[in-house]
Amino acid sequence: MPPLPLHLQSSARPFIEVDHFDFWYGPKQVLHDIHLAFPENHITALIGPSGCGKTTLLRNLNRMNDLVDGIRHRGDIRLDGTSLYDPKVEVISLRKRVGMVFQKYNPFPKSIYENVIFSLRVAGRNDRRQLDEVVEKSLRQAALWDEVKDKLHESAFGLSGGQQQRLCIARAIANRPQVLLMDEPCAALDPIATLKIEELMTQLKDEFTIVIVTHNMEQARRVADLTAFFYLGKLIEYDETLSLFTQPSQIQTEAYISGRFS
Amino acid sequence: MSDAHSNPPSSAALLSSKGEIKVWLTATGLNVGLFMVAGLLLLITWNGLSVFWPQPVSEFTLTSEKDGAPEKIAGIITKQKTRRSAATGQAIEEIQIFTGNRDAYGLAFRFLDQSSLASTTLPTDYIVAERSEYGKAIFTPVRLEFSPTQSLLANDPTFLPELHRLVKEGNDRRAEITALEKHEIGAINARIDKLEIRLRKADPSPEARAPLEQELATLRSEYATLAAQATTLRDRQKIEKLVYRLASGEERSQAVAEIIHFYQPNQLTLVGRFKIFLHHALAFLTEEPREANTEGGIFPAIFGTFVMTLLMAALVTPLGIIAAIYLHEYAKPGIMLQSIRICVNNLAGVPSIVFGVFGLGFFVYGVGGYIDHGPAYPLPERWWFLASLGAVVTLILALLLTLKYSPTQALQPKSKARSFTENSLWISTALLTLLTLAKCPYFHGFFADKLPSPTFGTGGILWASITLSLMTLPVVIVATEEALSAVPRGVREAALACGASKWQMIQRIALPGALPGVMTGIILAMARGAGEVAPLMITGVVKLAPSLPLDGIAPFIHAERKFMHLGFHIFDLGFQSPDSEAAKPMVFATTLLLIFLVVVLNLTAIQIRSHLRRKLQASAF
Ligand SMILES: Nc1ncnc2c1ncn2[C@@H]1O[C@H](COP(=O)(O)OP(=O)(O)OP(=O)(O)O)[C@@H](O)[C@H]1O
Ligand SMILES: [Mg+2]
Numbered sequence: 001m002p003p004l005p006l007h008l009q010s011s012a013r014p015f016i017e018v019d020h021f022d023f024w025y026g027p028k029q030v031l032h033d034i035h036l037a038f039p040e041n042h043i044t045a046l047i048g049p050s051g052c053g054k055t056t057l058l059r060n061l062n063r064m065n066d067l068v069d070g071i072r073h074r075g076d077i078r079l080d081g082t083s084l085y086d087p088k089v090e091v092i093s094l095r096k097r098v099g100m101v102f103q104k105y106n107p108f109p110k111s112i113y114e115n116v117i118f119s120l121r122v123a124g125r126n127d128r129r130q131l132d133e134v135v136e137k138s139l140r141q142a143a144l145w146d147e148v149k150d151k152l153h154e155s156a157f158g159l160s161g162g163q164q165q166r167l168c169i170a171r172a173i174a175n176r177p178q179v180l181l182m183d184e185p186c187a188a189l190d191p192i193a194t195l196k197i198e199e200l201m202t203q204l205k206d207e208f209t210i211v212i213v214t215h216n217m218e219q220a221r222r223v224a225d226l227t228a229f230f231y232l233g234k235l236i237e238y239d240e241t242l243s244l245f246t247q248p249s250q251i252q253t254e255a256y257i258s259g260r261f262s
Numbered sequence: 263m264s265d266a267h268s269n270p271p272s273s274a275a276l277l278s279s280k281g282e283i284k285v286w287l288t289a290t291g292l293n294v295g296l297f298m299v300a301g302l303l304l305l306i307t308w309n310g311l312s313v314f315w316p317q318p319v320s321e322f323t324l325t326s327e328k329d330g331a332p333e334k335i336a337g338i339i340t341k342q343k344t345r346r347s348a349a350t351g352q353a354i355e356e357i358q359i360f361t362g363n364r365d366a367y368g369l370a371f372r373f374l375d376q377s378s379l380a381s382t383t384l385p386t387d388y389i390v391a392e393r394s395e396y397g398k399a400i401f402t403p404v405r406l407e408f409s410p411t412q413s414l415l416a417n418d419p420t421f422l423p424e425l426h427r428l429v430k431e432g433n434d435r436r437a438e439i440t441a442l443e444k445h446e447i448g449a450i451n452a453r454i455d456k457l458e459i460r461l462r463k464a465d466p467s468p469e470a471r472a473p474l475e476q477e478l479a480t481l482r483s484e485y486a487t488l489a490a491q492a493t494t495l496r497d498r499q500k501i502e503k504l505v506y507r508l509a510s511g512e513e514r515s516q517a518v519a520e521i522i523h524f525y526q527p528n529q530l531t532l533v534g535r536f537k538i539f540l541h542h543a544l545a546f547l548t549e550e551p552r553e554a555n556t557e558g559g560i561f562p563a564i565f566g567t568f569v570m571t572l573l574m575a576a577l578v579t580p581l582g583i584i585a586a587i588y589l590h591e592y593a594k595p596g597i598m599l600q601s602i603r604i605c606v607n608n609l610a611g612v613p614s615i616v617f618g619v620f621g622l623g624f625f626v627y628g629v630g631g632y633i634d635h636g637p638a639y640p641l642p643e644r645w646w647f648l649a650s651l652g653a654v655v656t657l658i659l660a661l662l663l664t665l666k667y668s669p670t671q672a673l674q675p676k677s678k679a680r681s682f683t684e685n686s687l688w689i690s691t692a693l694l695t696l697l698t699l700a701k702c703p704y705f706h707g708f709f710a711d712k713l714p715s716p717t718f719g720t721g722g723i724l725w726a727s728i729t730l731s732l733m734t735l736p737v738v739i740v741a742t743e744e745a746l747s748a749v750p751r752g753v754r755e756a757a758l759a760c761g762a763s764k765w766q767m768i769q770r771i772a773l774p775g776a777l778p779g780v781m782t783g784i785i786l787a788m789a790r791g792a793g794e795v796a797p798l799m800i801t802g803v804v805k806l807a808p809s810l811p812l813d814g815i816a817p818f819i820h821a822e823r824k825f826m827h828l829g830f831h832i833f834d835l836g837f838q839s840p841d842s843e844a845a846k847p848m849v850f851a852t853t854l855l856l857i858f859l860v861v862v863l864n865l866t867a868i869q870i871r872s873h874l875r876r877k878l879q880a881s882a883f
Binding site for chain 2: 062064067069092093095096099100102104106107108109118119121122123168171172175
């Protein structure tokens with residue numbers, strides 16, 4: 001059983017458990033024996049230098065890496081107690097439970113409305129009233145409703161970069177997944193949009209279990225309850241955000257968060 | 263640095279070091295190419311359009327005499343050139359004139375030496391008339407004869423309006439005759455044919471035959487009534503006569519109703535000329551050809567090209583898109599896929615006549631013959647039963663094997679042996695099914711009654727379209743694959759992350775995104791197909807088709823009919839017609855139209871592509 005950090009062990013339930021997980025792209029091992037659990041209704045931040053495998057871990061949580069040829073894994077990942085690799089688990093229904101926001105915003109070449117309800121459409125839900133409700137609720141939660149409510153049926157490409165990223169967030173939460181994976185959601189955004197998305201994450205955590213990858217220490221500090229530090233494909237340290245930033249137990253962690261990293 | 267100043271390089275070295283010579287060379291190459299293309303287009307446009315422009319008629323008085331008076335001849339100057347005389351070596355100015363009146367002169371063109379001309383005038387009263395037979399006539403009118411006793415002289419002020427009226431009446435009556443003969447009589451003929459076939463097959467008892475024979479008799483009498491109507495109309499056409507005089511002084515008489523259209527070229531204002539020009543152009547586009555295609559319009563060829571191209575696009579689009587989706591989205595990359603891609607690309611380079619030969623052998627004789635009279639070499643019944651049994655058994659086995667594999671297990675790859683058996687079972691099912699269908703001893707064709715005259719077993723618009731769609735398939739496949747790879751990976755992943763299956767992702771995100779590129783491919787394929795001639799010549803194009811592939815007689819679409827085509831029309835006019843000089847204007851006009859068609863298609867494709875590019879840029883930021 002992968003452990004939660006000490007202080008949470010009584011108060012929170014581990015929702016995603018990554019159990020001694022190794023991962024290879026072809027011959028190259030990218031993740032080494034990752035062993036940790038993400039608590040329900042908390043925000044966990046993954047930090048670490050570029051290329052250390054944060055995105056790879058995240059993409060394994062909804063089996064997005066299945067698309068890549070020549071991958072291999074060892075160990076297990078469990079969602080709410082069931083292994084993702086259980087033969088009975090269908091990838092499609094898994095991805096409905098685990099929403100994802102990508103590092104680079106990628107709205108579909110469709111209207112704003114159709115973008116938000118895409119996951120409902122592919123699930124075969126077409127009831128107009130229901131769809132309208134979902135669109136409004138998701139866009140409100142993504143703090144975008146007031147800006148787009150008059151142009152729902154215009155192309156999503158007419159929005160600014162920050163708005164497009166918030167649209168992608170609305171799209172990811174539209175069918176109420178249990179987990180929300182966010183890969184550097186603010187990398188392309190200005191400080192104001194970043195702030196809006198951070199606010200949004202704090203609101204959403206009552207409903208979702210959130211895992212976020214970020215390069216921005218301040219952001220991790222502001223929004224994350226827990227932070228995991230990765231280095232060269234290994235999990236170096238995993239703790240409550242405040243203690244990880246104030247009293248890191250590993251020297252690599254300290255070097256990284258203080259910016260003295262070579 | 264001081265070195266460079268003290269020792270300036272020679273200008274040639276400077277040039278070559280900057281590569282400027284190469285720039286000039288490439289620019290020259292480009293210019294030569296552009297110049298040639300522009301020249302060709304200009305030549306065709308000029309010649310093609312001038313066909314429709316009404317030119318003045320000159321009257322030439324020759325120095326030679328005929329019957330005691332100087333010989334006169336009237337015509338339109340078509341060419342002026344100098345020729346070196348074979349005898350004296352002197353340069354001789356020569357003109358070519360279009361005299362028309364093929365019925366009187368035998369030829370429509372004549373060459374005259376400048377030196378033999380005494381004078382040239384432009385008399386105003388000449389009329390150029392287009393007739394339904396013998397081409398154009400150029401003459402001065404003398405009188406209209408309404409009946410042997412009643413006539414109207416040409417200098418009467420009501421002469422021209424009266425002539426206009428009669429010509430119009432004649433045209434209306436001709437249209438009526440065509441409608442009668444082509445459509446009504448044609449429909450009755452089709453019904454009579456069907457009845458006769460039924461009668462042939464019906465059992466010989468008189469009770470069974472009586473109603474059929476009764477019906478046949480009614481149809482025959484209907485036919486006779488219609489035919490009589492047509493004959494009356496035809497006779498009516500001959501009543502009014504126009505008497506006219508040629509430049510030589512000879513007077514001739516001609517049924518007014520045979521004149522299709524006339525004008526007085528030497529009295530026309532610019533606007534009048536322009537009106538005649540438009541009239542000619544319109545007639546060219548909408549009328550049927552006359553006189554071995556050298557006169558009249560090319561409507562059936564336009565229509566045939568259009569229908570053939572659309573049919574081809576309708577066939578090649580689904581096939582190409584499905585193939586491209588499989589190649590790009592599902593097929594495993596590897597040697598197999600590579601070699602298939604190479605084959606597809608090479609298919610685009612196969613000479614089109616090879617496709618034509620294949621189409622003739624496989625589609626026309628093979629499939630068409632099968633449709634007509636069933637398999638040529640059916641299996642013996644016992645073997646056929648075995649084959650169909652085999653097909654059913656392999657189908658059941660293949661289904662069992664495939665369906666027992668639940669999609670939840672999709673992660674563990676199938677074992678090699680298992681997927682091999684599965685594939686070979688499916689393939690043998692397909693082969694056995696084909697065999698049972700193609701060799702069925704109980705099938706004797708859908709059109710066996712009409713044999714020995716073939717229905718589908720001869721060239722036709724369907725086979726021509728299928729052959730061309732095979733030829734243009736690579737264009738669509740390559741364009742679709744390119745368009746699919748232009749759909750950003752991020753968008754595809756986003757769709758999958760939203761819980762879409764792979765097929766939903768392709769259908770809702772990848773294909774709509776690729777649509778403009780796919781459209782470009784289809785239009786390019788259409789442009790290529792529309793301009794193709796060689797494969798069509800052996801799969802269904804004819805010089806003169808009796809009827810269009812689409813018409814009002816059930817079943818409306820006649821996929822087995824032969825058709826006319828612009829490209830073949832050019833070839834036929836220019837190189838197969840008895841009077842190539844007379845056909846030349848039509849060749850230019852038809853070429854202009856075909857080039858126009860292909861250019862319009864290509865421009866549309868370019869427009870769509872740039873639109874696509876703009877759209878993709880929008881998605882990048
Ligand atoms: N599709 C792939 N095929 C092969 N190797 C890959 C692939 N994707 C990532 N890698 C490799 O895996 C390693 C980890 O990549 P990953 O994208 O997980 O890093 P990251 O921590 O997200 O980095 P960044 O912060 O720059 O996004 C890198 O060394 C990378 O080269
Ligand atoms: Mg990353």
